[in-house]
Amino acid sequence: MLTAKEFLLVSRLILHLNSQSPEPPFSRTANYLESPEAQGNGGLFFREEGFWNYTTMLLREDLNMLILGARDAIFALDLDDITAKKAMVNWSVTEQQQKDCVSKGKDATNECKNYIRILHKNKDGSMYVCGTKAFNPSCDNLSYANGTLNLQKKQEEGKGKCPFDPFQRYSSEMVDGALYTATATNFRGLEPVMMRSTDEIIRTESTSAWLNEPNFVYMAHIPEGESNPEGDDDKIYLFFTETAVEYDSYTKVDVSRVARVCKGDLGGQRTLQKKWTSFLKARLDCPVLNINLPLLVQDMFHMCQGDWTTCVFYGVFTLQLDSAQYSAVCAYKIEDIKTVFSESKFKAPFTVETSFVKWAMYSTELPDPRPGACIDNHARKKGFTKTLDLPDKTLQFIKDKPLLDQAVSAIGKRALLVKSGTAFTRIVVAIATALNGRRHHVMLIGTKSGSVMKAVNYEGEMVIMEEIQVFEPSEPIKILRLSNTTLYVGSEVGVAQLSISECGRYHACLDCVLARDPYCGWDLNTGRCSTIDSTHRTSTMIQSLSAGDASQCPPIGGSKSDNISFFHGNTVKLPCQPYSNLAKVHWQLNGQPIRPSDTFQILSDSLMIVNASAEADGHYTCSSVEGKYKAQHVAYDLKMWSGPGTTAFLSDVKEKENTLVAMVVILSLILAMLVIWNLYKGHLPLPCCHSRVKDTTNTCGDERFSANQAQQQKVASSTVNMNSNNNYANIQRCSTETDRLSTTVGSSGQISLRYIDDESEI
Numbered sequence: 001m002l003t004a005k006e007f008l009l010v011s012r013l014i015l016h017l018n019s020q021s022p023e024p025p026f027s028r029t030a031n032y033l034e035s036p037e038a039q040g041n042g043g044l045f046f047r048e049e050g051f052w053n054y055t056t057m058l059l060r061e062d063l064n065m066l067i068l069g070a071r072d073a074i075f076a077l078d079l080d081d082i083t084a085k086k087a088m089v090n091w092s093v094t095e096q097q098q099k100d101c102v103s104k105g106k107d108a109t110n111e112c113k114n115y116i117r118i119l120h121k122n123k124d125g126s127m128y129v130c131g132t133k134a135f136n137p138s139c140d141n142l143s144y145a146n147g148t149l150n151l152q153k154k155q156e157e158g159k160g161k162c163p164f165d166p167f168q169r170y171s172s173e174m175v176d177g178a179l180y181t182a183t184a185t186n187f188r189g190l191e192p193v194m195m196r197s198t199d200e201i202i203r204t205e206s207t208s209a210w211l212n213e214p215n216f217v218y219m220a221h222i223p224e225g226e227s228n229p230e231g232d233d234d235k236i237y238l239f240f241t242e243t244a245v246e247y248d249s250y251t252k253v254d255v256s257r258v259a260r261v262c263k264g265d266l267g268g269q270r271t272l273q274k275k276w277t278s279f280l281k282a283r284l285d286c287p288v289l290n291i292n293l294p295l296l297v298q299d300m301f302h303m304c305q306g307d308w309t310t311c312v313f314y315g316v317f318t319l320q321l322d323s324a325q326y327s328a329v330c331a332y333k334i335e336d337i338k339t340v341f342s343e344s345k346f347k348a349p350f351t352v353e354t355s356f357v358k359w360a361m362y363s364t365e366l367p368d369p370r371p372g373a374c375i376d377n378h379a380r381k382k383g384f385t386k387t388l389d390l391p392d393k394t395l396q397f398i399k400d401k402p403l404l405d406q407a408v409s410a411i412g413k414r415a416l417l418v419k420s421g422t423a424f425t426r427i428v429v430a431i432a433t434a435l436n437g438r439r440h441h442v443m444l445i446g447t448k449s450g451s452v453m454k455a456v457n458y459e460g461e462m463v464i465m466e467e468i469q470v471f472e473p474s475e476p477i478k479i480l481r482l483s484n485t486t487l488y489v490g491s492e493v494g495v496a497q498l499s500i501s502e503c504g505r506y507h508a509c510l511d512c513v514l515a516r517d518p519y520c521g522w523d524l525n526t527g528r529c530s531t532i533d534s535t536h537r538t539s540t541m542i543q544s545l546s547a548g549d550a551s552q553c554p555p556i557g558g559s560k561s562d563n564i565s566f567f568h569g570n571t572v573k574l575p576c577q578p579y580s581n582l583a584k585v586h587w588q589l590n591g592q593p594i595r596p597s598d599t600f601q602i603l604s605d606s607l608m609i610v611n612a613s614a615e616a617d618g619h620y621t622c623s624s625v626e627g628k629y630k631a632q633h634v635a636y637d638l639k640m641w642s643g644p645g646t647t648a649f650l651s652d653v654k655e656k657e658n659t660l661v662a663m664v665v666i667l668s669l670i671l672a673m674l675v676i677w678n679l680y681k682g683h684l685p686l687p688c689c690h691s692r693v694k695d696t697t698n699t700c701g702d703e704r705f706s707a708n709q710a711q712q713q714k715v716a717s718s719t720v721n722m723n724s725n726n727n728y729a730n731i732q733r734c735s736t737e738t739d740r741l742s743t744t745v746g747s748s749g750q751i752s753l754r755y756i757d758d759e760s761e762i
């Protein structure tokens with residue numbers, strides 16, 4: 001179940017984005033903690049006591065369930081609320097299997113377990129599941145009926161389908177009842193293979209020309225055969241990294257690759273018997289400015305909005321070396337990939353000097369049919385109706401030279417997004433229909449530090465709308481799955497469910513519109529930021545995605561200003577929260593811009609007037625400026641309090657309800673003086689200097705406590721001591737902790753009110 005603390009973490013937002021990327025993305029975040037609606041973000045968490053490694057998922061929208069593979073167990077969760085466990089089945093290793101595994105030098109508590117690695121839907125509605133089974137991979141059928149998950153317990157050999165080693169990457173896909181897998185086929189994690197398991201297994205050649213120490217990442221079935229004018233076949237694409245052969249380098253260089261096979265491939269007759277005749281691979285480029293080494297693909301996602309020609313692949317990439325954590329997102333059009341596979345020249349190995357082999361472009365004429373091509377109309381016309389008919393010349397060529405000369409280049413020939421800081425680990429992409437009917441691809445990127453970023457590219461401009469810290473303490477995101485607008489996030493420690501179309505946390509029109517979230521628009525009728533759906537497509541909604549133009553928002557602020565009085569020599573703090581982390585505050589005094597000086601210190605969220613004198617009297621306005629848009633939203637009238645008050649105390653105000661501040665402060669002062677007087681006279685005992693005024697468990701936005709209390713609390717939270725900056729953080733914090741207001745008499749005799757924040761755990 002979900003505890004309060006986890007819940008908060010799920011819906012918490014990071015406010016700082018690293019700005020050191022070579023191409024700093026246009027990024028923006030909102031503060032969840034300020035929003036009571038954070039609770040409505042749909043953040044839910046699942047973890048079963050005693051179980052770990054929740055890194056395999058199968059969406060069963062037909063059953064409204066999320067099938068979750070963990071270590072030694074499979075769970076069926078409600079798709080709408082993953083905290084609701086529908087069923088589970090244990091699938092652990094026997095004692096004997098564990099003993100065998102340990103005797104081979106593996107670790108009993110971590111490695112010699114059954115990690116669920118493959119979960120696919122069978123044609124009949126049951127599921128196919130494989131686990132590492134203590135370095136002895138096995139597969140079985142799994143069914144859900146009458147509220148229980150059942151393993152058929154007719155275990156099958158899982159070698160070549162599921163990795164032996166739970167730490168190894170692998171990939172799989174079920175296509176028309178046939179399982180395609182890419183994994184290592186032995187105990188030591190070597191002998192990589194990409195294969196199809198039907199009655200007759202078709203697999204890759206076991207040579208380094210085909211797969212050279214690969215790390216398998218993603219597999220996708222593209223149903224091209226349905227509508228290809230040349231009668232071409234469906235393709236299964238495989239994304240992976242491997243050691244390059246094409247670089248003149250003495251050190252090992254890894255590259256990203258895309259390979260593909262044809263669905264109808266049956267292998268060759270004599271050459272390439274029971275091997276792919278259509279296995280071709282090409283380098284996958286994700287160019288990032290000033291980085292020369294190829295970036296390595298970590299995950300891929302594909303989306304098609306119509307037939308196969310509309311498919312786009314999105315990938316996350318990282319540097320070769322883990323240390324300098326640059327990450328990037330690149331996108332590829334299926335047609336660009338297809339063009340490389342069907343038109344590029346090949347690379348071939350040439351022996352240079354005596355032993356050194358160099359791969360270079362092969363410019364001699366190719367055999368016909370083209371090596372690696374699927375059976376299409378051209379082949380059929382020549383009498384080749386299946387791969388078994390293909391001539392040896394074609395097959396021998398592909399057996400030796402499956403690598404293409406040309407690389408697949410990214411859309412726009414550059415990365416869509418580059419960011420330093422935490423490494424990207426996973427990606428999924430959603431489609432959001434904006435108010436104007438345009439569709440946008442919303443990227444959801446998981447990171448090594450446990451956050452999910454939400455980003456959109458508007459005509460070349462990358463906007464990171466938010467970054468949500470899902471797991472804390474940070475835990476790498478190992479799997480992302482998307483169902484409609486719900487995101488499921490898996491890690492070794494648990495699973496989270498988030499809504500990606502939540503708009504309630506944007507409270508103001510400016511905030512809502514400038515967020516440029518395609519899911520959200522400001523509804524002028526209701527005065528709320530709402531999720532856009534068909535019923536909302538009315539003229540009363542405002543959205544401005546490409547321009548970020550909020551000029552249609554109703555004017556705010558400016559009409560009234562807050563009156564503030566201060567004593568000579570005071571430090572006055574005038575808060576002004578910009579609408580977003582992209583907006584900058586802009587201060588004016590009597591219509592003139594304020595320049596930073598010893599007296600005026602412009603902070604990101606306030607103006608500090610240090611050692612204020614009569615010159616500080618006047619009308620202050622604060623505006624937020626974001627891009628082209630500027631809005632005034634706070635105004636103050638400052639007046640120096642004439643009188644003998646020379647005691648230095650600090651005054652600070654927040655928007656609204658501050659007309660009473662000065663009075664309350666003075667009353668407190670008098671009260672405090674009375675207290676001192678009484679103490680001095682010995683009229684009062686001195687048990688403790690703390691007097692408890694308020695003890696509450698309010699949340700932000702809770703207005704139920706009396707105005708008087710509110711006023712007291714405001715004073716308490718606003719008397720900020722310049723020397724203890726840590727108090728700032730408390731001002732706008734939603735707190736479920738106990739707030740105590742205390743009056744203390746400082747050693748110097750200076751009177752101050754302090755806001756004490758009890759940091760005890762809940």
Ligand SMILES: *[C@@H]1O[C@H](CO)[C@@H](O)[C@H](O)[C@H]1NC(C)=O
Nearest residue numbers: 052053110115166167492493
């Ligand atoms: C499984 O999860 C545990 C707990 O987080 C972790 O220590 C272990 O390394 C994970 N095992 C694998 C194979 O990832």
Ligand SMILES: *[C@@H]1O[C@H](CO)[C@@H](O)[C@H](O)[C@H]1NC(C)=O
Nearest residue numbers: 050073087088089090091092
């Ligand atoms: C699975 O095993 C756990 C402990 O290992 C046990 O608590 C649970 O009841 C078992 N569940 C089923 C469905 O057998």
Ligand SMILES: *[C@@H]1O[C@H](CO)[C@@H](O)[C@H](O)[C@H]1NC(C)=O
Nearest residue numbers: 122124140141152154155156
């Ligand atoms: C799983 O079910 C399929 C039919 O859906 C069957 O062909 C296959 O043999 C079964 N496998 C096992 C391991 O029982």
Ligand SMILES: *[C@@H]1O[C@H](CO)[C@@H](O)[C@H](O)[C@H]1NC(C)=O
Nearest residue numbers: 143144145146147148149150
């Ligand atoms: C589910 O329950 C129904 C009746 O309650 C029964 O007829 C059916 O055989 C059950 N199915 C399984 C797979 O147990």
Ligand SMILES: *[C@@H]1O[C@H](CO)[C@@H](O)[C@H](O)[C@H]1NC(C)=O
Nearest residue numbers: 483484485486501531533534
């Ligand atoms: C997606 O979710 C929205 C809102 O939750 C719902 O109205 C819509 O029908 C869903 N679409 C699908 C395809 O499930």
